[in-house]
Amino acid sequence: MDSIGFGAAWLQYALGGITVGAIYALVAIGYNIIYNVTEIINFAQGEFVMLGGLFAVFFHETCGFPMLPAFLAAVAAVALTGLILERYVIRKARHATVLSMIIITIAFSILLKGGAMLVWGRDPYRLPAFSGSGSILWNGVAIQPQALWVLAVSGTIVACLTIFFQRSVYGKAMLACADNPAAARLVGIPVRTMIFLSFMLSAAIGAAAGVAITPITLMEYDRGALLGLKGFGAAVLGGLGQFFGALVAGLLLGLAESFCAGYVSSGYKDAVALVLLLLALFFKPEGLFGSKEAAGLKRF
Amino acid sequence: MSPRKLVPIGVFAAFMAAFPWIVAPFESVSHYTDVMVFAGIFCLVTIGLSLLMGFAGQISLAQAAFFGIGAYVSAILTGRFGWNPWAAMPAGAVVCAAVAWIVGVPALRLKGHYLAMATLGFGVIVHIILNEEVEWTGGPSGMVDIPGLSIAGTPLLSETAWYYLVWTFVAAALLFSYHVLHSRVGRALRAIHEEEKAAEAMGVPVASYKVQVFVYSAVLASLAGSLYTHYVTFLTPSSFDLMWSIRFVLMVVVGGMQSLWGALLGTVFLTFVGNEWLQVFADFEVLVYGAILLLVVLWVPQGLVVWMQERLRLRRAADLSRSE
Secondary structure (H helix, E strand, O other), X not given: OOOOOHXXXXXXXXXXXXXHHHHHHHHHHHHHHHHHHHOOOOOOHHHHHHHXXXXXXXXXXXXXXXXXXXXXXXXXXXXXXXXHXXXXXXXXXXXXXXXXXXXXXXXXXXXXXXXXXXXXXXXXXXXXXOOOOOOEEEOOEEEOHHHHHHHHHHHHHHHHHHXXXXXXXXXXXXXXXXXXXXXXXXXXXXXXXXXXXXXXXXXXXXXXXXXXXXHHHOEOHHHHHHHHHHHHHHHHHOOOOOHHHHHHHHHHHHHHHHHHHHHHOXXXXXXXXXXXXXXXXXXXXXXXXXXXXXXXXXXX | OOHHHHHHHHHHHHHHHHHHHHXXXXXXXXXXXXXXXXXXXXXXXXXXXXXXXXXXXXXXXXXXXXXXXXXXXXXXXXXXHOOOHHHHHHHHHHHHHHHHHHHHHHHOOOOHHHHHHHHHHHHHHHHHHHHHOHHHHOHHHOEOOOOOOEEOOEEOOOHHHHHHHHHHHHHHHHHHHHHHHOOHHHHHHHHHHHOHHHHHXXXXXXXXXXXXXXXXXXXXXXXXXXXXXXXXXXXXXXXXXXXXXXHHHHHHHHHOOOOHHHHHHHHHHHHHHHHHHOHHHHHHHHHHHHHHHHHHHHHOOOOHHHHHHHHHHHHHHHHHHHHO
């Protein structure tokens, strides 16, 4: 163990933290997209990640697709699930109270979890890395190529979303719905289509995160809740509705978790993100990057 | 309570008292007494949750955690330190009340989605602690050889004896909750559910009432946990995970959030579904729970019991207008 010095171990944990952190950031962005347009927190967000991973395993291993088509097919399948959630559940319950809405998305999440358990069973599944299986040694730190893929996928998604929301008509229309749905409707934006799009987009992003992380952590049917909860932690810490905040907070949570696993106790690593979530909710519910006035206006 | 309301309650109580004797002669259903012991234990949890959700309008996805804290405090105090179970039970309740108060004061300032996520996070943290503190809780493999209960030196061995003990607790909890609901506090809770700001303006101490109901529901869950511990005499953390918190919410929602009877019936119904009728299809259990929950919230959001009451009232009104 002498060959791995303190510095190298530190770097190794940081790298692991950034990798999972990128996934939490993507989950958080998924929450934000739906929240921005509908003011709903979708408790099934974590299940989208789980389904993404398992669908990729299905398309790649069972159907024998090459990796890229399997990735795209998995994302499309989960986007379809998001569509079903919006079209047949959320739209039907649009007059429901907040309490009912929470119960509805929880119900949908355990429906997905139960379905996944029936189809894939209780065992974790592995997926080969997108490229190469060995790890690269750099300054005494072992880097899995898949970790770089995770960062690349996350970076691409964040870049595409930024362009989408700043340049495209649909992106701007979605932001307008977030800002003021009534005014958006008055200027002719089809709010309903935007809601529908937001669910598909957010499901697709969750799925992409799921496919990217599966080669590193494996994937099983009951992974969704914890991933969702940690992603929500990132969303709150970054200020609900803020994309940049979600990115930074996701990486922070990943780092905190990874360092806790390395230096304190690996058993409690899952608790770190949750404790941070509770502290954020209790003491700074507007998040690190949200403003207090904006948080006061939000409906929960 | 009006005499007209007392009659069905009397019939119900008589049925509940006779239940073990009704099912005992029939081989295929004689173990229903055992299922009803579990149903009664879960009823203690859901009566508290019904007060919190249906009347105060606050959600908690942490009830399994409080259930677990009660269970483990009882198990550790009796198994490790040789306490009398009857002394360990209130000790567990006190611990639970303290934890619920510490979590509740900041958490109940949050609303809706934030509160749900906060209680969810807290529940998962408790579950992680139960798994990790191997020295105290036995970790994932759990604790065994927890002593049973005895009353006045006579150990409670038969399921029938347990049945009466547990349902006496349920009856007491129902009675107490009924009185709470029909007092000043109950009216205040309903006002909070209706419109928090208006309630506050009318001088209802909103924050403190919400925390009090939360603590009350945690204490009931803790008592249920203690009874559970001594009935099954072994514990694993998997009985106190997130899925159980969701099950408790489901039990309350299916019967009807705004009715204590709804919580009672929903709990008994779903305990039978889980312990009996779905045993054969264990893999379907999660799926079926999700489907039931979704269907109920979408189509009968008031819950089955309240829905039936409404239908009965409508029919009675229709009969009346026809006879005129």
